[in-house]
Amino acid sequence: MDKVTLTIDDKTVVADQGATILQAALQNNIYIPHLCHHPELKPSGVCRLCMVEVAGEVVLSCRTPVAEGTTVKTRTPEIDQARRMNIEVAVANHHLVCKGCPGNTKCALQKLMAYIRLDRKRVRRLRTPGEELPIDTSNPCFNFDPNKCVLCGICVQTCADIQHGLNIVGRGPKTKVAFHGDSARCEPCGLLCVVRCPVGALYPKEKAAIQESA
Amino acid sequence: MGEESGGEALSGILMFYEGKRSELIPILQETQGIFGYLPAEPIGVIAEFLKISKGEVYSVASFYNQFRLIPLGRNMVTLCRGTACHIVGAPQILEEISKAINLKEGETSEDLEYTLETVACIGCCALAPCVKINHKIYGHLTPAKTKELFHARN
Numbered sequence: 001m002d003k004v005t006l007t008i009d010d011k012t013v014v015a016d017q018g019a020t021i022l023q024a025a026l027q028n029n030i031y032i033p034h035l036c037h038h039p040e041l042k043p044s045g046v047c048r049l050c051m052v053e054v055a056g057e058v059v060l061s062c063r064t065p066v067a068e069g070t071t072v073k074t075r076t077p078e079i080d081q082a083r084r085m086n087i088e089v090a091v092a093n094h095h096l097v098c099k100g101c102p103g104n105t106k107c108a109l110q111k112l113m114a115y116i117r118l119d120r121k122r123v124r125r126l127r128t129p130g131e132e133l134p135i136d137t138s139n140p141c142f143n144f145d146p147n148k149c150v151l152c153g154i155c156v157q158t159c160a161d162i163q164h165g166l167n168i169v170g171r172g173p174k175t176k177v178a179f180h181g182d183s184a185r186c187e188p189c190g191l192l193c194v195v196r197c198p199v200g201a202l203y204p205k206e207k208a209a210i211q212e213s214a
Numbered sequence: 215m216g217e218e219s220g221g222e223a224l225s226g227i228l229m230f231y232e233g234k235r236s237e238l239i240p241i242l243q244e245t246q247g248i249f250g251y252l253p254a255e256p257i258g259v260i261a262e263f264l265k266i267s268k269g270e271v272y273s274v275a276s277f278y279n280q281f282r283l284i285p286l287g288r289n290m291v292t293l294c295r296g297t298a299c300h301i302v303g304a305p306q307i308l309e310e311i312s313k314a315i316n317l318k319e320g321e322t323s324e325d326l327e328y329t330l331e332t333v334a335c336i337g338c339c340a341l342a343p344c345v346k347i348n349h350k351i352y353g354h355l356t357p358a359k360t361k362e363l364f365h366a367r368n
Contacts, residue, residue: 164267169276180269 008072021061022050032074033115035108036152037062046153051079087112092126095147103200142194146176148201155193162189223248224256228263251282287322287329292346296335299343307343310357314364
């Protein structure tokens with residue numbers, strides 16, 4: 001496979017032809033913020049967090065293939081501002097307490113918050129008013145907490161290759177991940193959706209029991 | 215409408231389509247034209263016809279306001295929540311209507327008698343606040359008049 005050499009944040013990186021900038025960066029231990037990326041799925045580009053600047057243009061690193069000799073900057077004042085806004089809104093409408101969450105210490109949002117040093121108090125004001133939605137326990141294998149879901153679409157894409165059970169339904173603030181008919185019925189599979197969820201929205205039922213006793 | 219005639223009518227629609235993904239929305243529109251909403255069975259038939267999952271059909275149908283996944287009531291109550299109506303008290307009228315027919319915005323009553331919805335403007339700003347029930351517009355409402363209006367209907 002042909003190799004391509006490029007510069008990401010002053011670091012020289014060698015990547016396979018056809019790889020995306022995000023893949024090249026992550027393989028070389030350069031962290032570019034991301035939420036909807038998964039190495040085994042085609043990039044969807046919905047979270048908009050992986051923005052980088054290439055040749056004066058701001059692009060999504062998950063959907064831009066590497067090009068020989070280019071210089072990529074992962075932080076610029078423009079990108080930082082846009083990215084901060086995205087992260088703040090994602091966190092603002094998320095469940096506020098990390099302790100007791102099934103995704104605690106593995107959560108992608110925690111990594112994002114550390115990356116930009118989020119001010120939690122400031123972000124609280126961005127929260128959309130409304131009651132917390134009930135946790136969906138209708139599936140025999142896992143629970144789904146819609147209050148933690150960040151709508152990254154990883155579970156939807158994952159399930160599309162298995163049984164097409166999960167879908168994004170609704171619009172605007174009422175957008176949510178749901179099964180057809182709104183109840184979590186599916187053929188038991190390897191729970192790949194649960195494994196891949198970047199936050200604590202999908203978690204296996206045993207974990208729920210552990211959390212409750214904590 | 216009987217099960218069989220509905221199924222036949224649906225086949226009648228699908229006859230004119232090739233089975234491409236891009237045909238989903240027009241098919242849904244025509245299907246809603248027959249049944250008044252999108253019941254579960256036609257959704258299954260359409261999904262099979264287009265070779266996509268029922269979930270994907272549901273995903274598209276739930277995005278658009280036009281597509282209704284539950285049947286409409288016999289009486290359509292449309293409250294205006296446009297600027298003019300809002301300023302003169304549309305929220306209070308909504309509360310009063312909700313109490314009178316025991317429905318929240320967007321809901322249909324179990325006996326399929328009423329559907330309550332709100333819209334951005336029905337163009338009767340001089341009559342604000344107003345509500346449209348089926349084809350008739352009732353303007354210059356107050357909570358008391360609203361209560362009376364629904365009391366008289368029941």
